[in-house]
Amino acid sequence: MTLPEDPYQSPKAQQSYEPPKWSSNFSDAAAHAAGADRGLIGHVPIIALLLIAQGVSEIVFGLFGLAFTALVYWGPEKELSGMRGIGLLFAGISVPCLSIGVLRIVAGIFNYHYRRRILGITALACGLCTLITGYCAPTAIGLAIYGLIVYVNEPVIMAFQLGDSGRPRSEIRTAYFTRR
Amino acid sequence: MSAESQTFDPYRSPTLPEVPYAPPMTTGRPGWLTTLCVLCIVLGALGLMNSLLGAFGAIAGPAFQKAIQPKASAKMPQGFQDAQIEFQENINAVQAKYFWATVPALGFRAVAAVLLLIGGIRSLSLVESGRQTLLIACGVAVVFELLHAILQSVVAMDMMTIVNEYIEKVLQSVPKNNNGPDLGKIMPTIVRWSILGSLIFGFLIALAKIGLYIFGLVYLRKPHVQALFQNTSKPPLLSPAA
Numbered sequence: 001m002t003l004p005e006d007p008y009q010s011p012k013a014q015q016s017y018e019p020p021k022w023s024s025n026f027s028d029a030a031a032h033a034a035g036a037d038r039g040l041i042g043h044v045p046i047i048a049l050l051l052i053a054q055g056v057s058e059i060v061f062g063l064f065g066l067a068f069t070a071l072v073y074w075g076p077e078k079e080l081s082g083m084r085g086i087g088l089l090f091a092g093i094s095v096p097c098l099s100i101g102v103l104r105i106v107a108g109i110f111n112y113h114y115r116r117r118i119l120g121i122t123a124l125a126c127g128l129c130t131l132i133t134g135y136c137a138p139t140a141i142g143l144a145i146y147g148l149i150v151y152v153n154e155p156v157i158m159a160f161q162l163g164d165s166g167r168p169r170s171e172i173r174t175a176y177f178t179r180r
Numbered sequence: 181m182s183a184e185s186q187t188f189d190p191y192r193s194p195t196l197p198e199v200p201y202a203p204p205m206t207t208g209r210p211g212w213l214t215t216l217c218v219l220c221i222v223l224g225a226l227g228l229m230n231s232l233l234g235a236f237g238a239i240a241g242p243a244f245q246k247a248i249q250p251k252a253s254a255k256m257p258q259g260f261q262d263a264q265i266e267f268q269e270n271i272n273a274v275q276a277k278y279f280w281a282t283v284p285a286l287g288f289r290a291v292a293a294v295l296l297l298i299g300g301i302r303s304l305s306l307v308e309s310g311r312q313t314l315l316i317a318c319g320v321a322v323v324f325e326l327l328h329a330i331l332q333s334v335v336a337m338d339m340m341t342i343v344n345e346y347i348e349k350v351l352q353s354v355p356k357n358n359n360g361p362d363l364g365k366i367m368p369t370i371v372r373w374s375i376l377g378s379l380i381f382g383f384l385i386a387l388a389k390i391g392l393y394i395f396g397l398v399y400l401r402k403p404h405v406q407a408l409f410q411n412t413s414k415p416p417l418l419s420p421a422a
Contacts, residue, residue, distance in 0.1 A: 085248035128225055132233070141222065148218040152304060154209075 038176045039155030047147045048112035051123060054136065054143055055104030058097050058127075061135050065094030093133055100126050114163030114172050121151050208408060209306060216396050220300035220314060223321075223389065227293030234286045238279065242272050259353025267346040274338045281331055289328070292321045303400075308409040311400055318396040321389070329386045333379060340375045344368050 072080045072087035100123075107123035110116040124147040130136040150156055155176070162172050237244075245268070275282075295317030302310020347367050399405060 082250045086250065089248050125225070128222070128229065131226065131229060141226065144222050145218055148221065149215055152214055152218070 040150045040153040041155050041159045041172075041176050043146075043150045044114060044156060044159065045112055047120070047143070047150055048108045050143055051104045051108030051111065051120065051147070054127065054139055055101040055108060055123075057139075058101035058104065058130055058133075058136050061133060062094040062098035062101060065090040065097065069094070097130055097133060097136075100130055113169045114159050114167075116164070117151055117157065117160040120147065124148060124151070209304075210405075210408075212399060213405060213408070214304070216392075216399060217300045217304040217314070219392055220296045220317065220396065221304075223392075224293045224296030224298075224300060224317075227289050228297065231286050231290035231293060234282070234289070238275075238283055238286065241275065257353045260350055263346055263349035263353060266349070267342065270342040270345070271339070274335065274342065277338070278331070278335055282335075285324075285328055285331060288320075288324050292317060292324045295320055303409075306409055306411075311406070311409045315397060315400050318393040318400075322393045322397075325386045325390050325393070329383060332382055336375055336379045340372060343371050343375065347371055 069087040069091040072083045104123045104127060107116065107119045111120040124144045127136075127140045128144055130140050159172050159176065162175070163169070249268070295313055299310055299312075299314030299317040303314045304310075351367060
Protein backbone atom coordinates (compact mmCIF):
# COMPACT_ATOMS: atom_id res chain seq x y z
CA MET A 1 0.00 0.00 0.00
CA THR A 2 1.44 3.31 -0.96
CA LEU A 3 0.57 6.46 0.69
CA PRO A 4 -0.33 9.34 -1.58
CA GLU A 5 2.13 11.57 0.36
CA ASP A 6 5.19 10.90 2.42
CA PRO A 7 3.99 11.51 6.03
CA TYR A 8 7.56 12.24 7.21
CA GLN A 9 8.13 15.01 4.73
CA SER A 10 7.34 18.52 5.84
CA PRO A 11 4.38 19.93 3.97
CA LYS A 12 5.28 21.99 0.95
CA ALA A 13 4.14 25.48 0.87
CA GLN A 14 2.24 25.49 -2.37
CA GLN A 15 -0.11 28.33 -1.63
CA SER A 16 0.78 31.62 -3.12
CA TYR A 17 1.09 34.50 -0.70
CA GLU A 18 -1.99 36.63 -0.27
CA PRO A 19 -1.55 40.05 1.14
CA PRO A 20 -3.47 40.70 4.37
CA LYS A 21 -6.95 42.03 3.87
CA TRP A 22 -6.55 45.48 5.28
CA SER A 23 -8.32 48.44 3.83
CA SER A 24 -7.50 49.11 0.22
CA ASN A 25 -5.40 52.19 0.80
CA PHE A 26 -3.39 50.90 3.73
CA SER A 27 -0.36 50.48 1.51
CA ASP A 28 -0.40 54.16 0.74
CA ALA A 29 -0.77 55.04 4.40
CA ALA A 30 2.10 52.74 5.28
CA ALA A 31 4.20 54.19 2.52
CA HIS A 32 3.63 57.67 3.94
CA ALA A 33 4.34 56.56 7.45
CA ALA A 34 7.40 54.50 6.56
CA GLY A 35 9.34 57.56 5.53
CA ALA A 36 7.82 59.89 8.07
CA ASP A 37 8.73 60.84 11.57
CA ARG A 38 5.88 60.06 13.97
CA GLY A 39 6.27 63.49 15.56
CA LEU A 40 3.56 64.30 18.09
CA ILE A 41 0.96 61.93 16.64
CA GLY A 42 0.78 60.04 19.94
CA HIS A 43 -0.45 63.23 21.64
CA VAL A 44 -3.53 63.61 19.42
CA PRO A 45 -5.74 61.15 21.36
CA ILE A 46 -4.65 62.80 24.64
CA ILE A 47 -5.71 66.20 23.34
CA ALA A 48 -8.96 64.76 22.00
CA LEU A 49 -9.77 63.29 25.41
CA LEU A 50 -8.78 66.53 27.16
CA LEU A 51 -11.03 68.45 24.77
CA ILE A 52 -13.92 66.17 25.71
CA ALA A 53 -13.17 66.50 29.45
CA GLN A 54 -12.90 70.29 29.18
CA GLY A 55 -16.10 70.41 27.15
CA VAL A 56 -17.94 68.38 29.79
CA SER A 57 -16.70 70.67 32.59
CA GLU A 58 -17.78 73.74 30.61
CA ILE A 59 -21.21 72.26 30.02
CA VAL A 60 -21.50 71.52 33.76
CA PHE A 61 -20.55 75.14 34.49
CA GLY A 62 -23.06 76.41 31.92
CA LEU A 63 -25.84 74.29 33.38
CA PHE A 64 -24.95 75.50 36.88
CA GLY A 65 -25.16 79.10 35.65
CA LEU A 66 -28.54 78.56 34.02
CA ALA A 67 -29.80 76.75 37.13
CA PHE A 68 -28.69 79.71 39.26
CA THR A 69 -30.50 82.12 36.92
CA ALA A 70 -33.64 79.98 37.12
CA LEU A 71 -33.34 79.87 40.91
CA VAL A 72 -33.10 83.65 41.35
CA TYR A 73 -36.02 84.24 39.00
CA TRP A 74 -38.38 81.41 39.89
CA GLY A 75 -37.00 80.13 43.17
CA PRO A 76 -39.15 80.19 46.31
CA GLU A 77 -36.64 82.21 48.33
CA LYS A 78 -37.55 85.92 48.35
CA GLU A 79 -34.02 86.89 49.44
CA LEU A 80 -32.65 85.71 46.12
CA SER A 81 -34.69 88.24 44.16
CA GLY A 82 -32.00 90.85 44.94
CA MET A 83 -29.50 88.79 42.96
CA ARG A 84 -31.29 88.94 39.64
CA GLY A 85 -28.52 91.08 38.12
CA ILE A 86 -25.95 88.40 38.91
CA GLY A 87 -28.39 85.80 37.58
CA LEU A 88 -28.51 87.60 34.24
CA LEU A 89 -24.71 87.85 34.20
CA PHE A 90 -24.48 84.11 34.84
CA ALA A 91 -26.94 83.41 32.03
CA GLY A 92 -24.90 85.62 29.70
CA ILE A 93 -21.75 83.65 30.53
CA SER A 94 -23.43 80.24 30.53
CA VAL A 95 -24.84 80.31 26.99
CA PRO A 96 -21.45 80.70 25.21
CA CYS A 97 -19.94 78.30 27.73
CA LEU A 98 -22.49 75.64 26.81
CA SER A 99 -22.02 76.10 23.07
CA ILE A 100 -18.22 76.02 23.37
CA GLY A 101 -18.52 72.90 25.54
CA VAL A 102 -20.55 71.15 22.83
CA LEU A 103 -18.07 72.32 20.16
CA ARG A 104 -15.18 70.91 22.20
CA ILE A 105 -16.87 67.53 22.64
CA VAL A 106 -17.71 67.23 18.92
CA ALA A 107 -14.15 68.27 17.99
CA GLY A 108 -12.70 65.85 20.54
CA ILE A 109 -14.67 62.92 19.12
CA PHE A 110 -13.60 63.69 15.55
CA ASN A 111 -9.98 64.39 16.55
CA TYR A 112 -9.76 61.10 18.43
CA HIS A 113 -10.23 59.46 15.02
CA TYR A 114 -7.64 61.78 13.44
CA ARG A 115 -10.30 63.78 11.62
CA ARG A 116 -11.16 67.50 11.31
CA ARG A 117 -8.00 69.13 12.58
CA ILE A 118 -9.30 72.62 11.78
CA LEU A 119 -12.38 71.93 13.90
CA GLY A 120 -10.02 70.97 16.74
CA ILE A 121 -8.02 74.19 16.32
CA THR A 122 -11.29 76.17 16.23
CA ALA A 123 -12.44 74.49 19.45
CA LEU A 124 -9.12 75.26 21.13
CA ALA A 125 -9.23 78.90 20.01
CA CYS A 126 -12.90 79.46 20.86
CA GLY A 127 -12.26 77.76 24.17
CA LEU A 128 -10.15 80.75 25.20
CA CYS A 129 -13.41 82.73 25.40
CA THR A 130 -14.25 80.76 28.56
CA LEU A 131 -11.57 82.92 30.17
CA ILE A 132 -14.41 85.15 31.38
CA THR A 133 -15.72 82.39 33.61
CA GLY A 134 -12.46 82.17 35.54
CA TYR A 135 -13.46 78.63 36.44
CA CYS A 136 -12.25 77.03 33.19
CA ALA A 137 -9.58 79.58 32.30
CA PRO A 138 -6.33 77.93 33.46
CA THR A 139 -7.13 74.57 31.89
CA ALA A 140 -8.44 76.23 28.71
CA ILE A 141 -5.20 78.21 28.33
CA GLY A 142 -3.04 75.15 29.01
CA LEU A 143 -5.02 73.03 26.60
CA ALA A 144 -4.88 75.72 23.90
CA ILE A 145 -1.08 75.94 24.14
CA TYR A 146 -0.57 72.16 24.22
CA GLY A 147 -3.16 71.51 21.53
CA LEU A 148 -1.88 74.13 19.11
CA ILE A 149 1.72 72.90 19.47
CA VAL A 150 0.56 69.40 18.57
CA TYR A 151 -1.86 70.41 15.80
CA VAL A 152 0.74 72.43 13.87
CA ASN A 153 3.21 69.53 14.00
CA GLU A 154 3.78 68.27 10.46
CA PRO A 155 3.43 64.50 11.02
CA VAL A 156 0.18 65.29 12.86
CA ILE A 157 -1.07 67.28 9.86
CA MET A 158 -0.20 64.28 7.69
CA ALA A 159 -2.01 61.88 10.01
CA PHE A 160 -5.10 64.09 9.92
CA GLN A 161 -4.94 64.08 6.12
CA LEU A 162 -5.00 60.29 6.23
CA GLY A 163 -7.91 60.39 8.67
CA ASP A 164 -9.86 62.87 6.58
CA SER A 165 -9.37 60.70 3.51
CA GLY A 166 -11.37 57.99 5.29
CA ARG A 167 -8.75 55.76 6.86
CA PRO A 168 -9.70 54.38 10.25
CA ARG A 169 -7.83 55.36 13.40
CA SER A 170 -6.40 51.88 13.89
CA GLU A 171 -4.76 51.93 10.47
CA ILE A 172 -3.21 55.34 11.02
CA ARG A 173 -1.83 54.32 14.38
CA THR A 174 -0.57 51.01 13.00
CA ALA A 175 1.09 52.79 10.11
CA TYR A 176 2.93 55.19 12.38
CA PHE A 177 3.60 53.09 15.45
CA THR A 178 4.59 49.66 14.11
CA ARG A 179 7.46 50.78 11.93
CA ARG A 180 10.52 52.82 12.75
CA MET B 181 12.03 40.57 -3.06
CA SER B 182 8.49 41.71 -3.28
CA ALA B 183 5.82 40.45 -0.91
CA GLU B 184 3.81 38.73 -3.66
CA SER B 185 6.61 36.41 -4.78
CA GLN B 186 7.30 35.21 -1.23
CA THR B 187 6.16 31.71 -0.17
CA PHE B 188 3.53 31.62 2.54
CA ASP B 189 4.89 31.21 6.04
CA PRO B 190 2.19 31.32 8.72
CA TYR B 191 4.76 32.07 11.45
CA ARG B 192 6.07 35.18 9.81
CA SER B 193 4.32 38.51 10.02
CA PRO B 194 3.29 39.84 6.65
CA THR B 195 5.63 42.40 5.25
CA LEU B 196 4.44 45.75 4.08
CA PRO B 197 4.83 46.43 0.39
CA GLU B 198 8.12 47.89 -0.61
CA VAL B 199 7.84 51.31 -2.12
CA PRO B 200 10.51 53.71 -3.19
CA TYR B 201 11.38 55.94 -0.28
CA ALA B 202 10.19 59.46 -0.77
CA PRO B 203 11.30 61.71 2.04
CA PRO B 204 8.39 63.77 3.35
CA MET B 205 8.50 67.44 2.52
CA THR B 206 8.92 69.33 5.74
CA THR B 207 9.30 72.96 6.64
CA GLY B 208 12.12 72.04 9.02
CA ARG B 209 10.60 74.30 11.65
CA PRO B 210 12.28 73.59 15.01
CA GLY B 211 10.15 72.70 18.01
CA TRP B 212 11.33 75.76 19.93
CA LEU B 213 10.11 78.04 17.17
CA THR B 214 6.72 76.30 17.10
CA THR B 215 6.40 76.60 20.88
CA LEU B 216 7.41 80.28 20.83
CA CYS B 217 4.93 81.08 18.04
CA VAL B 218 2.07 79.20 19.73
CA LEU B 219 2.74 80.88 23.07
CA CYS B 220 2.81 84.28 21.37
CA ILE B 221 -0.45 83.51 19.56
CA VAL B 222 -2.19 82.43 22.77
CA LEU B 223 -0.83 85.37 24.77
CA GLY B 224 -1.83 87.70 21.94
CA ALA B 225 -5.37 86.31 21.86
CA LEU B 226 -5.67 86.57 25.65
CA GLY B 227 -4.24 90.09 25.62
CA LEU B 228 -6.73 91.17 22.98
CA MET B 229 -9.63 89.74 24.95
CA ASN B 230 -8.31 91.38 28.10
CA SER B 231 -8.11 94.74 26.30
CA LEU B 232 -11.68 94.45 25.04
CA LEU B 233 -13.01 93.48 28.46
CA GLY B 234 -10.92 96.23 30.06
CA ALA B 235 -12.29 98.81 27.62
CA PHE B 236 -15.82 97.64 28.44
CA GLY B 237 -15.01 97.92 32.15
CA ALA B 238 -13.56 101.41 31.73
CA ILE B 239 -16.56 102.66 29.77
CA ALA B 240 -19.46 100.88 31.44
CA GLY B 241 -17.87 99.43 34.58
CA PRO B 242 -19.60 101.48 37.31
CA ALA B 243 -23.04 101.24 35.62
CA PHE B 244 -22.61 97.51 35.10
CA GLN B 245 -21.48 97.04 38.70
CA LYS B 246 -24.56 98.93 39.89
CA ALA B 247 -26.85 96.79 37.74
CA ILE B 248 -25.60 93.44 38.95
CA GLN B 249 -24.91 94.35 42.58
CA PRO B 250 -27.19 92.40 44.95
CA LYS B 251 -29.74 94.67 46.61
CA ALA B 252 -29.14 95.16 50.31
CA SER B 253 -31.51 93.21 52.49
CA ALA B 254 -33.59 95.03 55.10
CA LYS B 255 -32.27 92.57 57.69
CA MET B 256 -28.70 93.85 57.21
CA PRO B 257 -27.34 96.23 59.90
CA GLN B 258 -27.29 99.88 58.80
CA GLY B 259 -23.55 100.14 59.46
CA PHE B 260 -22.92 97.25 57.08
CA GLN B 261 -25.01 98.84 54.34
CA ASP B 262 -23.23 102.18 54.76
CA ALA B 263 -19.83 100.45 54.66
CA GLN B 264 -20.79 98.68 51.44
CA ILE B 265 -21.89 101.91 49.75
CA GLU B 266 -18.74 103.71 50.87
CA PHE B 267 -16.59 100.83 49.71
CA GLN B 268 -18.12 100.95 46.23
CA GLU B 269 -17.65 104.71 46.07
CA ASN B 270 -14.01 104.39 47.10
CA ILE B 271 -13.38 101.71 44.49
CA ASN B 272 -14.93 103.93 41.83
CA ALA B 273 -12.77 106.83 43.07
CA VAL B 274 -9.59 104.74 42.69
CA GLN B 275 -10.65 103.69 39.20
CA ALA B 276 -11.32 107.33 38.31
CA LYS B 277 -7.96 108.35 39.78
CA TYR B 278 -6.05 105.94 37.55
CA PHE B 279 -8.38 106.22 34.55
CA TRP B 280 -5.92 108.18 32.42
CA ALA B 281 -3.20 105.67 33.21
CA THR B 282 -5.28 102.54 32.62
CA VAL B 283 -6.80 103.65 29.28
CA PRO B 284 -3.41 104.14 27.53
CA ALA B 285 -2.30 100.88 29.16
CA LEU B 286 -5.28 99.15 27.53
CA GLY B 287 -4.35 100.64 24.17
CA PHE B 288 -0.71 99.62 24.66
CA ARG B 289 -1.82 96.09 25.57
CA ALA B 290 -4.08 95.89 22.50
CA VAL B 291 -1.23 96.95 20.19
CA ALA B 292 1.18 94.43 21.75
CA ALA B 293 -1.48 91.70 21.56
CA VAL B 294 -2.28 92.30 17.89
CA LEU B 295 1.43 92.33 17.02
CA LEU B 296 1.97 89.08 18.95
CA LEU B 297 -1.01 87.46 17.25
CA ILE B 298 -0.05 88.47 13.71
CA GLY B 299 3.68 87.88 14.26
CA GLY B 300 3.04 84.46 15.81
CA ILE B 301 0.76 83.26 13.01
CA ARG B 302 3.01 84.52 10.23
CA SER B 303 6.18 83.23 11.88
CA LEU B 304 4.57 79.82 12.17
CA SER B 305 4.34 79.88 8.37
CA LEU B 306 8.02 80.94 8.20
CA VAL B 307 7.29 84.30 6.60
CA GLU B 308 10.14 86.78 7.06
CA SER B 309 7.85 89.74 7.71
CA GLY B 310 6.23 87.63 10.44
CA ARG B 311 9.57 87.15 12.15
CA GLN B 312 10.17 90.89 12.08
CA THR B 313 6.67 91.57 13.40
CA LEU B 314 7.21 89.06 16.19
CA LEU B 315 10.53 90.70 17.10
CA ILE B 316 8.80 94.09 17.36
CA ALA B 317 5.91 92.49 19.29
CA CYS B 318 8.28 90.90 21.81
CA GLY B 319 10.04 94.24 22.33
CA VAL B 320 6.74 96.11 22.80
CA ALA B 321 5.41 93.39 25.10
CA VAL B 322 8.50 93.50 27.37
CA VAL B 323 8.07 97.27 27.83
CA PHE B 324 4.33 96.85 28.40
CA GLU B 325 4.75 94.10 31.01
CA LEU B 326 7.28 96.18 32.97
CA LEU B 327 5.12 99.32 32.97
CA HIS B 328 1.96 97.36 33.68
CA ALA B 329 3.53 95.62 36.67
CA ILE B 330 4.40 99.02 38.17
CA LEU B 331 0.89 100.37 37.53
CA GLN B 332 -0.74 97.26 38.97
CA SER B 333 1.29 97.43 42.17
CA VAL B 334 0.43 101.12 42.71
CA VAL B 335 -3.30 100.46 42.14
CA ALA B 336 -3.21 97.36 44.36
CA MET B 337 -1.72 99.38 47.24
CA ASP B 338 -4.57 101.89 47.04
CA MET B 339 -7.10 99.05 46.81
CA MET B 340 -5.61 97.36 49.86
CA THR B 341 -6.14 100.50 51.94
CA ILE B 342 -9.79 100.71 50.82
CA VAL B 343 -10.47 97.03 51.46
CA ASN B 344 -8.90 97.25 54.92
CA GLU B 345 -11.10 100.23 55.80
CA TYR B 346 -14.15 98.37 54.53
CA ILE B 347 -13.36 95.26 56.58
CA GLU B 348 -12.87 97.37 59.72
CA LYS B 349 -16.23 99.10 59.25
CA VAL B 350 -18.02 95.83 58.53
CA LEU B 351 -16.57 94.26 61.66
CA GLN B 352 -17.62 97.27 63.74
CA SER B 353 -21.18 96.98 62.46
CA VAL B 354 -21.41 93.24 63.25
CA PRO B 355 -22.27 92.38 66.88
CA LYS B 356 -19.21 90.94 68.68
CA ASN B 357 -19.10 87.35 69.80
CA ASN B 358 -16.88 87.12 72.88
CA ASN B 359 -16.50 83.35 72.68
CA GLY B 360 -15.34 83.20 69.04
CA PRO B 361 -12.03 84.19 67.45
CA ASP B 362 -11.09 87.88 67.22
CA LEU B 363 -12.22 88.68 63.68
CA GLY B 364 -10.99 92.26 64.07
CA LYS B 365 -7.41 90.99 63.89
CA ILE B 366 -7.82 87.96 61.65
CA MET B 367 -9.82 89.47 58.79
CA PRO B 368 -7.50 92.40 57.90
CA THR B 369 -4.55 90.00 57.94
CA ILE B 370 -6.34 87.57 55.61
CA VAL B 371 -7.36 90.37 53.25
CA ARG B 372 -3.88 91.92 53.27
CA TRP B 373 -2.24 88.60 52.46
CA SER B 374 -4.82 87.80 49.78
CA ILE B 375 -4.08 91.06 47.97
CA LEU B 376 -0.32 90.63 48.42
CA GLY B 377 -0.62 87.02 47.23
CA SER B 378 -2.45 88.04 44.08
CA LEU B 379 0.12 90.79 43.50
CA ILE B 380 3.02 88.33 43.87
CA PHE B 381 1.26 85.87 41.56
CA GLY B 382 0.79 88.66 39.02
CA PHE B 383 4.49 89.56 39.27
CA LEU B 384 5.51 85.93 38.73
CA ILE B 385 3.29 85.68 35.65
CA ALA B 386 4.69 88.98 34.35
CA LEU B 387 8.22 87.71 34.99
CA ALA B 388 7.51 84.49 33.08
CA LYS B 389 6.07 86.47 30.17
CA ILE B 390 9.05 88.86 30.14
CA GLY B 391 11.34 85.81 30.11
CA LEU B 392 9.47 84.38 27.13
CA TYR B 393 9.62 87.65 25.18
CA ILE B 394 13.36 88.05 25.87
CA PHE B 395 13.88 84.46 24.72
CA GLY B 396 11.92 85.34 21.57
CA LEU B 397 14.06 88.42 20.96
CA VAL B 398 17.25 86.38 21.27
CA TYR B 399 16.06 83.22 19.50
CA LEU B 400 14.51 84.91 16.46
CA ARG B 401 17.84 86.66 15.76
CA LYS B 402 19.89 83.45 15.71
CA PRO B 403 21.47 82.81 12.27
CA HIS B 404 19.99 79.31 11.84
CA VAL B 405 16.50 80.62 12.66
CA GLN B 406 16.90 83.57 10.31
CA ALA B 407 18.01 81.14 7.60
CA LEU B 408 14.72 79.24 7.93
CA PHE B 409 12.83 82.43 7.10
CA GLN B 410 15.07 83.26 4.15
CA ASN B 411 14.42 79.92 2.43
CA THR B 412 11.66 80.63 -0.06
CA SER B 413 11.36 77.11 -1.55
CA LYS B 414 9.51 75.62 1.38
CA PRO B 415 6.12 73.93 1.31
CA PRO B 416 3.21 75.77 2.92
CA LEU B 417 2.85 75.00 6.59
CA LEU B 418 -0.75 74.06 6.94
CA SER B 419 -1.04 71.86 3.87
CA PRO B 420 2.02 69.63 3.53
CA ALA B 421 2.72 67.94 0.25
CA ALA B 422 0.97 64.57 0.00
